[in-house]
Amino acid sequence: MLARSAKGRAFTSLAHFIDIDWLREAYRRTRKDGAVGVDGQTAEEYAMYLESNLQSLLDRAKSGTYQAPPVRRVHIPKGDGSQTRPIGIPGFEDKVLQRAVSMVLEAVYETEFVDGSYGFRPGRSAHQALESLWTQTMRLGGGGVIDADIKGFFDTLDHSHLVAMLRRRVQDGVLMRLIGKWLNAGVMEDGQLTHPEKGTPQGGVISPLLANIYLHEVLDVWFEQEVKPRLRGPAFLVRYADDFVIVCADENDARRVLDVLPKRFGQYGLTLHPEKTRLVPFRRPRLFGGGSDGDGPGTFDLLGFTHHWARSRKGAWVVKRKTARSRFTRAVRSLSLWCRSHRHQPVTEQHKVLSQKLRGHCGYYGITGNAEALARFSYELVKVWWKWLNRRSQRASLTWETFLAMLKRNPLPPPRAVHSVLRMAANP
Numbered sequence: 001m002l003a004r005s006a007k008g009r010a011f012t013s014l015a016h017f018i019d020i021d022w023l024r025e026a027y028r029r030t031r032k033d034g035a036v037g038v039d040g041q042t043a044e045e046y047a048m049y050l051e052s053n054l055q056s057l058l059d060r061a062k063s064g065t066y067q068a069p070p071v072r073r074v075h076i077p078k079g080d081g082s083q084t085r086p087i088g089i090p091g092f093e094d095k096v097l098q099r100a101v102s103m104v105l106e107a108v109y110e111t112e113f114v115d116g117s118y119g120f121r122p123g124r125s126a127h128q129a130l131e132s133l134w135t136q137t138m139r140l141g142g143g144g145v146i147d148a149d150i151k152g153f154f155d156t157l158d159h160s161h162l163v164a165m166l167r168r169r170v171q172d173g174v175l176m177r178l179i180g181k182w183l184n185a186g187v188m189e190d191g192q193l194t195h196p197e198k199g200t201p202q203g204g205v206i207s208p209l210l211a212n213i214y215l216h217e218v219l220d221v222w223f224e225q226e227v228k229p230r231l232r233g234p235a236f237l238v239r240y241a242d243d244f245v246i247v248c249a250d251e252n253d254a255r256r257v258l259d260v261l262p263k264r265f266g267q268y269g270l271t272l273h274p275e276k277t278r279l280v281p282f283r284r285p286r287l288f289g290g291g292s293d294g295d296g297p298g299t300f301d302l303l304g305f306t307h308h309w310a311r312s313r314k315g316a317w318v319v320k321r322k323t324a325r326s327r328f329t330r331a332v333r334s335l336s337l338w339c340r341s342h343r344h345q346p347v348t349e350q351h352k353v354l355s356q357k358l359r360g361h362c363g364y365y366g367i368t369g370n371a372e373a374l375a376r377f378s379y380e381l382v383k384v385w386w387k388w389l390n391r392r393s394q395r396a397s398l399t400w401e402t403f404l405a406m407l408k409r410n411p412l413p414p415p416r417a418v419h420s421v422l423r424m425a426a427n428p
Contacts, residue, residue, distance in 0.1 A: 010167070011108060015062065015174035018100050023054045026100035030092070030205070037091030038072045038188050046092050053093070061097055064177060069094060070186035070193055071201045077330060086155070088187060088201025098205035101178055105209055108169055113212065114220045119241035120208035126240055126303045127419050130321065130367070133238045133302065137247055137319050140234060141284040142309070144254025146246040147300040148261065149276035153242040154202040157214055158269035159183050162200075165217050182206060198269065211241055218268045219244065227257060238302070245302055247282070254279055284317050285309055301326075304365065323365050323373040331361060332380045339388035347389070351410040354385060359413055366418035374415035382407065 027050070032043035046053055060066035071088035078085040090098065106122060113121065118129035137143075163180070170176060182204070186195040200207045223237050223246070233250035235257075248254035258279050262272050280298040299308040305321040312318045323331075335357065342350060361377055390398045 010169055010171045012171045014104050014170065014172040017104050018058070018061065020054060020058055022103070023058055023096065023100055026103060027054065027096050030095050030099050034095070035074070035089045037089050037094065038069055039091045041092050043092055057093055057097060061178060062174060066097070066178065066181070068181035068185040070188045071204060073187045073189040073201070085202070087203035090204050095205050097178070098182065101175055102206050102209050104175065105170065109213060113216055114224055116237040117212060117216065117220055117239050119239065120212060127367070129238050129240045130303055130305065133245065134319055134321070136236050140247065140249045142282040142297060143247055143249040144251035145280040145282040145300050146254055146258050146261065147278050147280050148244055148246070149273040150242050150265070151271040151273045153270065154207065154211065155196070155199040156270060157199050157211065159198060161268050162210060162214055165213055208241060215239065215242065218265065218270065222264060240303055243302060245300065251281060251283070320369040321367055322370050323377070328373060328377065331377065332384065335381055336384045339384050343388040343392050347406065347410065350385070354381060355413055358415065362415050363418055366416055368417050368419070371417065374417070378412065378415045381412070
């Protein structure tokens with residue numbers, strides 16, 4: 001591959017890769033069930049005249065006449081549900097074109113990205129990031145963990161810095177013009193159009209890749225090339241999009257990194273949240289007694305899990321992961337809202353959906369060591385379901401015993417560790 005053999009080279013001709021077959025593949029990879037953009041066009045409507053629509057899209061993209069529509073902004077719950085975060089929804093045609101450009105840029109940048117970056121990369125997942133974090137932390141025996149939080153990253157990403165970073169590798173006029181149009185397309189919210197001077201809408205197809213390119217230079221390369229050589233002990237970085245932790249075997253190294261981290265981010269217009277960015281002492285406890293200095297190690301969250309030291313069944317100290325409290329609360333609240341709004345549906349239909357929700361929850365949170373939180377989620381699901389079935393009428397009529405009998409006829413799937421370390425070891 002040319003990109004692999006020419007690392008650091010700036011490519012001046014990339015748009016020729018985007019032809020009608022490339023757009024067909026981009027269309028195939030684009031979600032068809034997503035929310036509609038400002039134009040209200042659905043995937044089904046676009047597919048009615050697919051070939052002519054794709055040809056028109058290709059012609060406009062290559063000639064420079066393509067007009068990027070503003071994204072439609074909505075707000076979704078964040079954390080425990082007490083706050084929300086904005087999500088930008090592009091139009092369907094815009095999603096297809098963004099996917100096509102992302103496919104080209106991925107081929108260029110996948111040869112550049114470091115091993116510690118996992119978010120929104122082909123062949124990589126959040127569970128691989130968690131596994132890497134677990135393996136390396138166990139190998140080091142813990143240490144000092146920098147638990148960082150970038151304040152409003154997708155809203156504060158600096159356009160001029162991003163364009164400068166892109167131009168080091170991509171000097172194709174067609175692609176850079178399209179990216180510029182997306183960065184300046186604007187945001188439509190409650191009928192009002194605004195044009196933010198910073199940021200890239202979280203939710204856009206190309207936004208995760210642009211975020212990776214930005215943080216690749218701001219954080220990843222800087223940490224590997226400038227920070228690690230100056231540390232006394234080993235250290236590593238695990239990043240998934242804008243969520244990351246840095247683990248240093250020497251806690252003093254972690255303090256030094258934490259001192260310079262805000263300055264580094266400030267050079268690129270980014271801010272670390274002062275209350276959410278912290279140094280966590282995370283040294284493996286002594287075999288007997290408390291922590292290495294008499295105090296127990298702290299905990300930190302990453303990708304929806306709380307990481308903590310605990311005893312294994314054989315008595316050894318190991319890093320364990322459990323569902324983060326905010327994620328657990330949000331998941332249970334979502335269940336309650338669904339059961340409330342669908343309580344009048346037939347029980348068999350409710351059972352089918354709730355079984356899918358339980359499997360989906362286990363599909364992400366079902367990792368080795370998290371059995372207690374999975375069982376508790378299953379129990380909360382049962383309680384919430386009974387509560388809202390019991391309120392189908394003004395008079396409570398469904399006793400707990402009757403509900404349990406119904407549950408025996410319609411059993412929910414048992415919670416289980418889908419991502420089992422033992423299962424993966426048995427099936428390499």
